[in-house]
Amino acid sequence: SRYDARLVAWLVKAHLLLSTTAQKLDIGDPQVINEVARKVGDEAHLDYLYVLTCADVRGTNPKLWNSWKASLFQNLYEKTRRALRRGLETPVDKEELMRENQAGARALLQSAGFSAEAVEAVWQRLPETYFLRYTPEEIARHTQVLADWFARR
Secondary structure, three states: OHHHHHHHHHHHHHOOHHHHHHHHOOOOOHHHHHHHHHHHOOHHHHHHHHHHHHHHHHHHOHHHOOHHHHHHHHHHHHHHHHHHHHOOOOOOOHHHHHHHHHHHHHHHHHHOOOOHHHHHHHHOOOOOOHHHHOOHHHHHHHHHHHHHHHHHO
């Protein structure tokens, strides 16, 4: 159909977008994610492009595919999908993303028995950009490790 032909043409044109972005740009930067979302346009195109990107890398050279690359592409996919769901007219705000990531990590840490003081003692040593680059689950895991390490010192 005409739609399918246009979709395939767009996929050919954009087939390196996710791979290049994930491997060469800071996908923790909301501006990078917003730019990818603008170029992709909607979730259907993102889904097709994600599958094509993974298949392209694996098909081109299976030895290049590894868990790190899979995680990197999936992370970019999830962040872009979130940006598309939010809407292109309301891009991700750095401060809001940082607050959301910290709130999610705090909840996980609180349920694991960590005090607010222990969390703050670790977080005051971290730059703001850290809270943009990692998910709440990763922040919580890193905080647990660092809190334990600081306690032993």
